Amino acid sequence: MSKDGKPEGEPIVFTDRYQALGIPYPEAETMCLGQCEGTGMVPISRGETDPVFMRLWREAEAKEPSDDGWHFVKCPDCGGTGKRTADAQG
Ligand SMILES: [Zn+2]
Secondary structure, eight states: OOTTSOOTTSOOOOOSHHHHHTOOOOOTTTBOSSTTTTSSEEEEETTOOSHHHHHHHHHHHHHSOOSSSEEEEEOTTTTTSOBOOGGGOO
16 A cells, blocks of 8 residues: 555546546535536536536537547636535635
């Protein structure tokens, strides 16, 4: 085992989006309450029905068309920080 707890010499298996993105787990107390679940990024598909995500998807698609119809966009709730905003507290 390496010092960060990952087995060495074995294929890396991502079990969740935090490992997949290589970011630490968010603190439950401070993590964003939006769709990003503390990552700051939200996966959205062309099938989104929320107007906010529909707009973000179109913006992302205009910038760089997706092969599979998915885009990772900055979370509109936290602006990509993954932290709960002051408005959402309480
Ligand atoms: Zn967020």
